[in-house]
Amino acid sequence: MTNPTSSVATTGSPGSRALGLATLLGLVGLLVLAFVLTEPDVRIHPSTGQEIGQFDAVRLLYLHVPMAVITYVAYSLAAFASAGYLIKRTPWWDVTAHAAAEVGTVFCFLVLVTGSIWGRPVWNTWWEWGDVRLMTTLILFLMFVGYLALRRTAADPRVQARRAAVVALVAIVDLPLVNRSVEWWENRTLHQKSTLGELKIEDLTLFTLMIGFLVFLMVFAWLLLHRFRVGWLTLAAGEHQVAAAIKERRAEADGSEVASAVGETS
Amino acid sequence: MTHLGYLLGGWGVAAVLLTVYAVSVVRRGRALSVSVPEDQRRWLTSQNPTDG
Numbered sequence: 001m002t003n004p005t006s007s008v009a010t011t012g013s014p015g016s017r018a019l020g021l022a023t024l025l026g027l028v029g030l031l032v033l034a035f036v037l038t039e040p041d042v043r044i045h046p047s048t049g050q051e052i053g054q055f056d057a058v059r060l061l062y063l064h065v066p067m068a069v070i071t072y073v074a075y076s077l078a079a080f081a082s083a084g085y086l087i088k089r090t091p092w093w094d095v096t097a098h099a100a101a102e103v104g105t106v107f108c109f110l111v112l113v114t115g116s117i118w119g120r121p122v123w124n125t126w127w128e129w130g131d132v133r134l135m136t137t138l139i140l141f142l143m144f145v146g147y148l149a150l151r152r153t154a155a156d157p158r159v160q161a162r163r164a165a166v167v168a169l170v171a172i173v174d175l176p177l178v179n180r181s182v183e184w185w186e187n188r189t190l191h192q193k194s195t196l197g198e199l200k201i202e203d204l205t206l207f208t209l210m211i212g213f214l215v216f217l218m219v220f221a222w223l224l225l226h227r228f229r230v231g232w233l234t235l236a237a238g239e240h241q242v243a244a245a246i247k248e249r250r251a252e253a254d255g256s257e258v259a260s261a262v263g264e265t266s
Numbered sequence: 267m268t269h270l271g272y273l274l275g276g277w278g279v280a281a282v283l284l285t286v287y288a289v290s291v292v293r294r295g296r297a298l299s300v301s302v303p304e305d306q307r308r309w310l311t312s313q314n315p316t317d318g
Contacts, residue, residue, distance in 0.1 A: 009307050011295030040268065055268040060276045067280070106287050110280050117276040121269045219284065226291045233298040236306045 011229040019222050026215040033208040034062040060118040061205075066212040068111045070220045072175060074104025075144065077224075079172035082165035094161040095231035097168060101147050103223045107216075108141045123190050132185040136178040143171035157238075 012020075041058035042051050081097035115134070116126045128134060147167045153160060177184075182191045201209065267273070299307060 009296070009299035009302075009304075011292060011299075035273075057269040057272055059273055063277055063280055106283065110283060113279055114276045117272050117279070121272050223284075223288060223291065226288070226295060230291055230295045230298065233295060233302055233307075237298050237301040240302055240306065 011226045011233070016222065016225050019218065019225070023215065023218040023222050026211070026218055030062065030208070030211050030215045033204075033211055034059050038062075038204050038208050054122050057118060057121045058205075060114060062208050062212040064111065064114045064118055065209060066216040067107050067114065069213060070216050071104055071107045071111055071140075072179065073217070074100050074107055074220060074224075075140070075168075075172060075175055078104055078144075078147075079168050079175075082168035085161060085165045086169075089158075091232075091235055094165070095228055095235065097165060098151060099224055099227040099231050101144055101164075101168060103220060103227055105141065105144045105148060106223075107220065108137070108144065112137060112141060119190070125190075128190055130188060131190050132181040132188045133178060133191045134189075136174055136181050140171065140174045140178055143167070143174065147171060 038059070040056045041053040042055060043053045044050070045052050078097050078100040081093045081100060085093035085097060112134075115137075119128075120126050147164055150164050150167055151160065155163070182189050182193050186193065
């Protein structure tokens with residue numbers, strides 16, 4: 001079989017390159033804000049006069065919290081696209097769901113890891129099995145790992161897409177539990193209630209956190225765009241292989257018919 | 267700066283994992299592109315390999 005291409009293609013486009021450049025600049029700006037311009041969290045205890053707070057560990061806030069929010073966005077998109085696939089049954093929805101789930105799982109893994117690293121200096125523990133938010137987040141992560149494992153099975157692509165869509169819709173039920181766990185089970189978690197909702201942070205800390213949300217949203221958008229194009233290429237490559245195989249078989253059949261016709265006449 | 271090891275660990279693992287994942291996605295795209303005819307490469311940018 002001949003190579004169908006004469007050139008190499010990338011999943012980049014002028015738009016995605018502009019987004020990538022803006023994302024890199026945003027990341028540099030975020031690092032400057034997080035490590036240079038913002039102050040460490042240091043407060044004075046009212047009765048003892050001792051310095052308390054998270055000190056420089058608070059700089060993990062600008063990484064961990066935006067990535068947690070992006071995980072919510074990614075998994076919500078995966079569930080929405082899965083529902084879209086079950087209704088419309090078109091590949092666009094399935095490829096979108098798969099891409100969002102895969103990128104979301106990378107972010108969710110990082111949420112768990114950076115949370116653990118942040119927890120060690122602040123809570124004096126790497127992990128707490130009784131913490132409801134940690135456990136619901138771990139369950140969410142494992143369910144989407146299962147989703148991605150299901151996508152690798154050798155079933156018929158349409159059956160695989162349908163099963164994966166159902167798994168995504170079941171897994172997303174855990175998302176409100178993760179988000180509301182600090183309110184509903186406040187005595188069973190080391191996490192504090194929503195800092196943003198009660199506006200406990202302000203000024204440059206709040207501004208840096210907002211920049212963190214924006215920059216990691218751009219990182220997510222860039223990754224999603226490229227991952228979607230990889231998914232679309234996978235479909236196109238599969239269809240091209242099938243079409244080429246059919247063409248080859250037809251050519252073989254035509255050739256044998258000609259040969260048998262020639263044999264009969266000679 | 268206090269807690270420097272934790273800061274480097276947290277930001278470092280995020281930087282490394284996101285970079286590795288981004289590179290793997292781009293490489294998967296490049297590898298797949300050679301098995302798809304040019305007229306079916308929707309959204310993609312073609313480059314002549316000799317252009318570098």
